[in-house]
Amino acid sequence: MAEQAVYEELVRQISAFGAVKRELGRALPADCPSGSAAVLTLLERHGDMRMSKLAELLAVDMSVTSRHVAHVAERGWIDRSPDPADKRGRILRLTPAGRARVEELARCTTRLLAERLSDWSDDEVTQLTLLMARLRRCFDEQSPRTPAITT
Numbered sequence: 001m002a003e004q005a006v007y008e009e010l011v012r013q014i015s016a017f018g019a020v021k022r023e024l025g026r027a028l029p030a031d032c033p034s035g036s037a038a039v040l041t042l043l044e045r046h047g048d049m050r051m052s053k054l055a056e057l058l059a060v061d062m063s064v065t066s067r068h069v070a071h072v073a074e075r076g077w078i079d080r081s082p083d084p085a086d087k088r089g090r091i092l093r094l095t096p097a098g099r100a101r102v103e104e105l106a107r108c109t110t111r112l113l114a115e116r117l118s119d120w121s122d123d124e125v126t127q128l129t130l131l132m133a134r135l136r137r138c139f140d141e142q143s144p145r146t147p148a149i150t151t
Contacts, residue, residue: 035064
């Protein structure tokens with residue numbers, strides 16, 4: 001197990017990572033803020049879904065999800081159709097314009113990362129990606145290693 005100071009530095013680095021996310025958000029087109037980009041990306045990655053599932057994946061409440069969904073629907077990037085299993089619900093799905101938008105968003109963020117990491121080797125970028133994925137898995141809600149917080 002690493003020493004306390006190593007974990008303290010890791011906490012500082014994770015806290016400062018918000019600046020990276022904000023910079024990536026600024027690279028997005030003005031008509032597609034980060035919340036809308038997240039909706040489109042999740043639909044592209046996970047396929048058609050109900051709004052409740054999207055809210056869960058976004059880790060925000062339904063009112064926030066509804067605003068993001070309304071934004072992308074107004075632009076024609078998603079369709080909202082009745083859920084055959086429950087007519088009160090809606091199934092969200094990407095339109096062809098939405099798929100094109102996801103591709104454009106990926107190009108924007110990839111271009112920024114390539115620019116900012118231009119002095120990194122491919123191996124270093126791969127190592128960072130693998131370590132970040134491993135860190136995320138450690139905090140996955142399904143992870144048996146996630147201890148309960150007691151007060």
